[in-house]
Amino acid sequence: MARTLNEPLWVRLLLIITVFLFLGLFLFLPMAAVFTGAFKKGITVYLKSLADPETFAAIRLTLLVAAITVPLNTIFGIAASWAIARFDFYGKNILLTLIDLPFTVSPVISGMIFVLLFGAQSAFGAWLIAHDIKIIFAVPGIVLATTFVTFPFVARELIPLMQSQGSDEEEAALTLGANGWQTFFRVTLPNIKWGLLYGVILCNARAMGEFGAVSVVSGHIRGATNTMPLQVEILYNEYNFAAAFAVSSLLMMLALVTLAVKSFIEWKSKSVSIRQMFEGGESA
Numbered sequence: 001m002a003r004t005l006n007e008p009l010w011v012r013l014l015l016i017i018t019v020f021l022f023l024g025l026f027l028f029l030p031m032a033a034v035f036t037g038a039f040k041k042g043i044t045v046y047l048k049s050l051a052d053p054e055t056f057a058a059i060r061l062t063l064l065v066a067a068i069t070v071p072l073n074t075i076f077g078i079a080a081s082w083a084i085a086r087f088d089f090y091g092k093n094i095l096l097t098l099i100d101l102p103f104t105v106s107p108v109i110s111g112m113i114f115v116l117l118f119g120a121q122s123a124f125g126a127w128l129i130a131h132d133i134k135i136i137f138a139v140p141g142i143v144l145a146t147t148f149v150t151f152p153f154v155a156r157e158l159i160p161l162m163q164s165q166g167s168d169e170e171e172a173a174l175t176l177g178a179n180g181w182q183t184f185f186r187v188t189l190p191n192i193k194w195g196l197l198y199g200v201i202l203c204n205a206r207a208m209g210e211f212g213a214v215s216v217v218s219g220h221i222r223g224a225t226n227t228m229p230l231q232v233e234i235l236y237n238e239y240n241f242a243a244a245f246a247v248s249s250l251l252m253m254l255a256l257v258t259l260a261v262k263s264f265i266e267w268k269s270k271s272v273s274i275r276q277m278f279e280g281g282e283s284a
Contacts, residue, residue, distance in 0.1 A: 077154025113218025137219030
């Protein structure tokens with residue numbers, strides 16, 4: 001450790017400059033290009049681009065998909081983390097592996113899975129058509145694809161947190177007469193709230209920015225099944241650069257807000273951990 005802290009000044013400066021050059025080239029420069037392109041023709045064109053009916057429909061659909069996907073993944077994440085952190089059962093390692101599956105499978109392949117399951121030529125295709133149920137090239141397919149690629153985020157934040165916290169407080173609450181729901185809302189949830197919020201924010205950001213899986217199942221129907229990322233692609237391919245950058249700027253602002261909230265949660269979580277450590281030391 002001492003060797004690392006006492007490196008020559010030129011080594012430390014070289015590392016710091018390298019990091020900032022990398023960030024400038026691959027992060028700050030693209031961000032600046034997006035916002036410059038968005039406002040290049042003025043605020044009037046920018047607002048007009050966002051008010052376009054097809055673009056507004058894409059924004060509305062993106063918010064709708066996120067509003068459905070995030071609560072579903074939150075419920076799944078809490079249930080999965082509770083089961084894995086609190087119980088021993090056969091298939092536990094398999095469940096952990098399956099939770100990581102969307103991280104290892106290409107989003108395009110994820111979308112193809114749902115096309116093969118619910119498309120017109122699939123095993124369920126004839127039944128769905130007969131009952132006039134549209135999944136692929138409709139909102140339900142987009143929700144399914146987005147849910148699949150985002151479901152690990154909440155669970156992966158909560159599992160290590162709940163494992164590290166242990167179950168002593170929950171067992172004490174049950175011993176004192178609390179039922180399962182009371183234990184969850186008064187003991188478990190307050191202990192995991194920052195990790196839960198962190199996972200929800202990451203899940204929401206990915207849901208709004210997902211492109212590959214949604215592109216496969218959406219059908220690119222203008223004003224109906226295009227989300228914001230897909231609308232950016234269409235506008236850019238049509239050489240409508242001002243509108244494409246305008247929509248991109250919304251996604252970029254979402255990313256910046258996500259980073260800001262993420263930093264706040266990390267700071268708050270560390271503050272709570274330090275306070276609990278001092279309170280534990282004083283009580284000892």
